[in-house]
Amino acid sequence: MATAETFYDVIRRQGITRRSFTKFCSLTAASLGFGSGAATAMAEALETKERVPVIWMHGLECTCCSESFIRSAHPLVKDVVLSMISLDYDEMIMAAAGHQAEAILEETKAKYKGKYILAVEGNPPLNEDGMFCIDGGRPFVEKLRWMAEDAMAVIAWGACAAWGCVQAANPNPTQATPIDKVIHDKPVIKVPGCPPIAEVMTGVITFITTFDKLPELDRQGRPKMFYSQRIHDKCYRRPHFDAGQFVEEWDDEGARKGYCLYKTGCKGPTTYNACSTVRWNEGVSFPIQSGHGCIGCSEEGFWDQGSFYDRLTNLHQFGIEADADKIGLTAAGIVGGAIAAHAAVTAIKRVTTKREKADA
Amino acid sequence: MTLHETLPADTHDEKAIERPSVYVYDAPVRIWHWGNAVSILTLALTGYLIGSPLISVSGEASANYLMGRIRFIHFAAAQTLTVLLILRVYWVFVGNVHARQIFYVPIWSGRFWKEWSHEVRRYMFMTRQTKKYAGHNPLARFTMFLLFTLPLFFMVITGFALESEGAGRDSWEYVLFDWVFSIWPNSQDIHTNHHLGMWGIVIFVIVHIYVAVREDIMSRQGIISSMISGERFFKDMED
Ligand code: HEM
Ligand code: HEM
Ligand code: SF4
Ligand code: SF4
Numbered sequence: 001m002a003t004a005e006t007f008y009d010v011i012r013r014q015g016i017t018r019r020s021f022t023k024f025c026s027l028t029a030a031s032l033g034f035g036s037g038a039a040t041a042m043a044e045a046l047e048t049k050e051r052v053p054v055i056w057m058h059g060l061e062c063t064c065c066s067e068s069f070i071r072s073a074h075p076l077v078k079d080v081v082l083s084m085i086s087l088d089y090d091e092m093i094m095a096a097a098g099h100q101a102e103a104i105l106e107e108t109k110a111k112y113k114g115k116y117i118l119a120v121e122g123n124p125p126l127n128e129d130g131m132f133c134i135d136g137g138r139p140f141v142e143k144l145r146w147m148a149e150d151a152m153a154v155i156a157w158g159a160c161a162a163w164g165c166v167q168a169a170n171p172n173p174t175q176a177t178p179i180d181k182v183i184h185d186k187p188v189i190k191v192p193g194c195p196p197i198a199e200v201m202t203g204v205i206t207f208i209t210t211f212d213k214l215p216e217l218d219r220q221g222r223p224k225m226f227y228s229q230r231i232h233d234k235c236y237r238r239p240h241f242d243a244g245q246f247v248e249e250w251d252d253e254g255a256r257k258g259y260c261l262y263k264t265g266c267k268g269p270t271t272y273n274a275c276s277t278v279r280w281n282e283g284v285s286f287p288i289q290s291g292h293g294c295i296g297c298s299e300e301g302f303w304d305q306g307s308f309y310d311r312l313t314n315l316h317q318f319g320i321e322a323d324a325d326k327i328g329l330t331a332a333g334i335v336g337g338a339i340a341a342h343a344a345v346t347a348i349k350r351v352t353t354k355r356e357k358a359d360a
Numbered sequence: 361m362t363l364h365e366t367l368p369a370d371t372h373d374e375k376a377i378e379r380p381s382v383y384v385y386d387a388p389v390r391i392w393h394w395g396n397a398v399s400i401l402t403l404a405l406t407g408y409l410i411g412s413p414l415i416s417v418s419g420e421a422s423a424n425y426l427m428g429r430i431r432f433i434h435f436a437a438a439q440t441l442t443v444l445l446i447l448r449v450y451w452v453f454v455g456n457v458h459a460r461q462i463f464y465v466p467i468w469s470g471r472f473w474k475e476w477s478h479e480v481r482r483y484m485f486m487t488r489q490t491k492k493y494a495g496h497n498p499l500a501r502f503t504m505f506l507l508f509t510l511p512l513f514f515m516v517i518t519g520f521a522l523e524s525e526g527a528g529r530d531s532w533e534y535v536l537f538d539w540v541f542s543i544w545p546n547s548q549d550i551h552t553n554h555h556l557g558m559w560g561i562v563i564f565v566i567v568h569i570y571v572a573v574r575e576d577i578m579s580r581q582g583i584i585s586s587m588i589s590g591e592r593f594f595k596d597m598e599d
Pocket of ligand 3: 231232233235236237238239241259260261262266267268269288293294
């Protein structure tokens with residue numbers, strides 16, 4: 001591995017003159033409202049700061065996170081990979097293989113102890129001592145623990161690493177386990193979604209490299225800047241929700257008019273993600289804009305929450321699947337029946353008691 | 361059990377009606393009862409309509425605010441209920457013994473369980489003997505604690521957790537109730553459970569009203585009027 005380039009090196013390598021570089025620093029400092037010293041500080045930081053080494057590992061997953069990541073438009077993923085970070089290891093896209101690849105891990109661990117970011121796509125299965133995911137001749141869970149030991153922080157990409165996703169869905173035969181349940185002594189940044197939005201992924205990385213600190217996380221360990229509001233809070237169909245205008249059935253008049261998808265099971269009201277603000281594919285659209293409800297892909301256990309077309313979870317405990325209203329109504333009906341019967345018995349008893357008393 | 365006989369004052373020179381009565385529910389409990397009952401009926405109705413909204417209205421979105429209004433009524437009733445509940449909990453400490461009854465069950469008391477099983481047998485028509493209790497009968501108390509008091513707190517807690525989602529991460533609702541999301545990281549579960557909780561309370565209300573009316577007739581004690589006037593009359597003592 002070559003010595004790490006600084007940001008300045010990268011900027012110069014891209015053909016930018018020193019003059020434009022200083023200009024960029026002062027303009028950026030001014031536009032961000034920083035004081036007069038900031039431009040110099042910024043220039044110095046970029047000149048001296050090494051790019052953050054990133055190790056990207058893959059456990060049980062489908063690679064949709066990588067697929068999403070490489071489509072980032074702002075910033076372009078090439079800028080992230082080639083300029084902002086030093087992506088030293090990624091089984092998916094690196095040229096090295098076998099022992100050569102393993103050597104990179106050893107080297108990073110030793111050389112950048114406590115400085116590199118471990119980005120994990122997918123999760124480790126723990127059943128049978130982790131035998132369901134073997135990577136480089138040993139269980140993935142071991143490799144994960146080993147690399148996490150010396151990392152600065154761990155990024156848990158996607159629903160798999162953050163929550164478990166489909167491989168952890170009931171009955172979870174391999175006991176696939178989210179990263180934060182395996183790595184306890186390092187900050188774990190969850191970036192859920194199936195996949196996460198490309199710009200959210202690069203955004204998290206940009207934040208870390210730019211400010212040299214980890215983004216503020218919410219209670220669930222997700223970066224607040226992308227996950228503190230629900231799809232529903234920023235959905236452009238929200239006025240139809242408040243008005244009480246819903247798509248009642250697919251392809252009805254309401255669907256044509258772009259009404260709210262609440263009744264067709266939209267999970268926007270319970271889903272924290274940036275789709276309704278950042279959108280997908282360079283901001284072209286997102287599921288709701290295309291006429292389908294949100295399926296809550298960035299939420300915990302979204303595969304086990306029943307149909308994509310029900311807002312509330314079906315409850316399997318009741319033998320057959322039933323929703324909260326069916327159960328409630330049935331129970332109320334049974335109770336009502338029991339009351340009627342009880343009242344009838346009460347009345348009969350009363351009459352017979354009176355008769356007994358009269359007879360006596 | 362001791363009942364002090366209160367003789368209503370003979371203000372109009374008429375003969376005092378000699379009927380044993382006991383002051384059970386003080387005014388705050390009664391005000392709470394009816395305020396609470398109205399809030400809950402409102403919450404159940406609007407909550408159901410939040411879960412299964414009415415048929416779509418037509419016209420411009422900006423000209424309508426039906427769902428918004430229904431949700432507003434739900435939240436307003438919820439705030440009312442919560443304030444009343446806080447006052448009621450305060451009254452647990454300052455009010456009379458009956459004010460405490462539905463907030464805990466004396467599971468350590470042998471007498472309680474004896475009377476409890478007596479009441480169970482009575483409702484199963486296994487005994488006819490009616491015992492008199494100044495407050496709730498032990499079965500009523502047990503049921504109220506289990507099927508009303510606990511679910512009510514559950515509804516308030518999950519309700520405010522849900523409200524914090526719309527109010528935002530910097531709202532006081534979130535500051536106070538963010539821990540709920542550690543129990544259920546996916547708020548869909550909170551919605552489902554809040555919704556189930558409604559049905560639990562609806563069932564309680566059905567049984568509660570039936571039992572109150574039935575007791576009033578059967579046990580010849582002024583059960584219903586006791587929640588209006590506060591006093592419980594024992595219409596005949598020799599029974
Ligand atoms: C006994 C009292 C209550 C009953 C019966 C009740 C009932 C319901 C029901 C059935 C729903 C629909 C759930 C769904 O399908 O998603 C709901 C939603 C909700 N309730 Fe309650 N609720 C009660 C108390 C409260 C309280 C005390 C609060 C506190 C503020 C509250 C706040 C909410 C909120 C925020 C929602 C979600 C509204 C939305 O998603 O648009 N509720 N309630
Ligand atoms: C028309 C309807 C109702 C009537 C006639 C009624 C009547 C009564 C009566 C007579 C009592 C005293 C019971 C006893 O001492 O054994 C009582 C207590 C109670 N009721 Fe109701 N009730 C009604 C509706 C409701 C509703 C809708 C709720 C709420 C869901 C409710 C909740 C309670 C509670 C919590 C108590 C216990 C009060 C305490 O000890 O602090 N009631 N009610
Ligand atoms: S479409 Fe979904 S996210 Fe948008 S307003 Fe309706 S329920 Fe909310
Ligand atoms: S709209 Fe919902 S289901 Fe679709 S990508 Fe966003 S969070 Fe996932």
